Amino acid sequence: MDPRIALLVALAATAVVVTTPQGRWWDYALFGLSAFAVTILWRLSPLAVLRRLLLTAPVALLIALTVPLSLPGEEVWAPGLGLTVTREGLMLAAAIVCKVAVAALLLATVSLAFSAPRLLRGLRGLGCPAPLVLILGMLQRQLGTVQGEWRRMRRAALSRSPARRQPLRALRVLSQMAAVLFVRSLDRGERIHRAMAARGFDGVASVAPPPSLTPHDFLALAIGLVAVACLRVTAVLLG
């Protein structure tokens, strides 16, 4: 499948999930199960999907902790300091967390099913500006390089450290390493810019347009959009 089709269907599905009214728990479950079925159909590793989902955990946690306190309504619990957890707040937080989880599952599915370069080309094909696609591509490439550099620095630090270390001392070393990594990354950025300039980069990124969509791709798009529409209709009928 062309990544553009997957991106478009995922976008449509996300829009449907996000616009589903609050409190339609069975609808959220239906959308979540459908997205999960796609991960099985595409034979994605559940562990890899879970790992990607966990990336959104801090956002979900923040919502779960703050929204119940911020909405007026029927009091459920008063933890003190003038704070009140309300029933309305809890409902809204739960609805947002469900929507975020389903949207994250859709995103995780697409990002695992296609390689980063194919997704980037797909984004370009959907009209994403060329400089943005270039920046995303370089970011993806450089994250790997920075990760490798961090690993090497950590190994170098560990090789000169005693087996058991004091947590405070370890924290200090890690923060120093992070600072050095930041400076090195800036320096690397400068060198990469020179390498780009040496190959003709003058501030304007030229990215090749993606190949045209085939009739097979259009068929896949139609099937995907019809499936999303069917889900929406089923949810309405169930409600």
Add this chain to the structure above:
Amino acid sequence: MAEGIHLAAEGVVFRYPHAERLAIDGVSFAVEPGERLAIVGPNGAGKSTLLQLLDGLEFPTAGEIRIGNTRVTPSALRQIRGRVGLVFQSPDDQLFCPTVADDLRFGPQQFGWPRAEVEAAVEEIAAQFELTDLLPQSPLQLSQGERQRVALATTLILRPEILLLDEPTASLDPRRRRRLIELLGGLEQTLIVATHDLDLALDLCPRCVILSGGRVIAEGESARLLIDRALLEGSDLELPLRLQGRG
């Protein structure tokens, strides 16, 4: 410019912003078409800076550099970079795209080559450098030797007349080093190689310039200069490994 000169540096002086000392101090030399010149010197001699000046990544504080009859100035950069290719010391700096194929396409796309021509050039250079199987891979997944080959290919795909190489053998094992020397030896381009690997200079470049502290200490035949122990030691260099231990 004299007839038959491909590249010339005349009295080039360069100082990095906020630096106290000159990085390049009055360097002059000339290279003929198809010639292979080594710029040798210890770390910090100014070799990499000189290559960046030759490619128009920096501009001389004084003096001038010419590629053919074109002076290296900001307004002539597009022309210069189409004629001069620079392979950086670290492939990790040079390879910044998500895949090998994207990295190979980058230069031709920047120069506005038609799409069909870009793809044909990618196929051709990949076949020449035995990279065809690596095209969809991320440069991160490659070995150091493969990265070095890809870095060279990303420059050569633009078919430069002059190829500048910065420490090309710095991270290669002996076998890969030998293969790279054979590969470079087969190129038709004018080559300028900055290195402190004097064996490489002897193998690849009939002529060399010895640089120390940003100044040209000596210029001439590699076979003559690189066996001069006194000259080399005066420039913080040592005899090539293969000559060490001989009387």
